[in-house]
Amino acid sequence: MQNGYIERFNRHYREDILDAYYFDDIYQLQKLNNQWKLDYNNNHPHKSLGNKSPVEFMPRFEDEINLIPKSEQENNFLSNLEVS
Template identity: 75%
Template sequence: MEIKYTPPEKPMQNGYIERFNRFFREDILDAYYFNDIYQLQKISDNWREDYNYNHPHKSLGTKFPTEYIPRFERIAKNDLE
């Protein structure tokens, strides 16, 4: 893995991270008041799990990751044969 620096004036160079940051900021940081860092961590963990498993993604054809995984496994299996 290589760390790449994105200049502040060029967020379009890393659109995936910028999009994630926007979703996280809107859904977590702007939506809740936190009493401590542990509360933030718990809410963030729940949000991440929901986003990764129960949230439809445009890149997957607006499917949920749990719907897409079996299809991906079939494709990967066929590629190995």
């Protein structure tokens, strides 16, 4: 096992898409893939977010961001862009 996160992602993808359907053409696979990707990235609970989905976690994150003054947010963003 090289990377547990990638292995887990591959298992979920294989079980949810590749093993669950028969495809007549690549366009069916692309359509299902896009639907699954949206669901996985927005509604799937993530351990790193306290077993919440990103949609559930986002309001908390936005509240924390709003506590930082806007000028400080801009300074942090600009300092991350600077190359040393």
